[in-house]
Amino acid sequence: MAGVWRWRRNPLCRATDRCEAWLALAAFLLLMLAAPAVGWLCGARTDASLQASVRAQRAERHLTTAVVVRRVTGARHVADPEISGGAMTRTEVVARWHTPDGAARTATVTTASRNASPGARVRIWTDRSGDPTLRPMDIPTAHTHAALAGFGAAMLSALLIECGRRLIVRRMTGRRYERLDRAWATVGPDWGRTGTGS
Incomplete structure (x- = not known):
């Protein structure tokens, strides 16, 4: 502003x-x-x-109860990306559980349980068909x-x-210089000569 x-009201304003x-x-x-x-x-x-x-x-x-068969070799504790702040860590284990239709399933899953020793009961997330999924x-x-x-x-x-503002200002400045060049081209050849009215 x-x-x-x-x-x-500046007289020099263009x-x-x-x-x-x-x-x-x-x-x-x-x-x-x-x-x-x-x-x-x-x-x-x-x-x-x-x-x-x-x-x-x-x-x-939904949460399902599974039994730990063994820890995964070289498993590491990882922060859970689905929890705000990532405060909860999860451990990879091989676990066995039953699907909703009663079939036994064994797979590598991650659990937030502190006790991940073989035989421990852990809670894991599964989908409707009983396959392991993310929380x-x-x-x-x-x-x-x-x-x-x-x-x-x-x-x-x-x-x-x-x-956008900078691009418009750049184009405006370019046009200003073009007008100045045209004006100088008409006046420039006679600049400083006697009798030309300068």
Whole structure:
């Protein structure tokens, strides 16, 4: 706004200077209003989509009791990416359990249980057919992902606004120099000669 006010009645002000000042004001307003609105909209839509995904995962996956057969050789404790903050670690084991139709199943699974010795009972996540699956995403993790998506969308919008402003200013400056070159080409050959009215 200060730039627009400064050029208001300045005798040295060119039309392009006023255009640049108004362009800067428009870009500032877009950065303050449009970018946060885009971020909020993207975050809200992402959150709604992730919450629907959380509900679907909770409906399709359930905890099953399994018996540890043995630990996986070279197994390591890994942070669970589906839990907000990754505070819970999981261990890889070979376990045996029964599917909903009664069939026995043995496979390598991950468990959050501290006791992963052979014969220990652990809780694992399975799908409707009894196959091992990842634990469902929790609500705080969904909110975190949505907030990050909204923040990213707001930053991308701000970057696009600033790039657009710089591109327009660059074109305006290029046209200003072209006009200056044309004016100089008409005056330049006679510059400093006697009797040319200069």
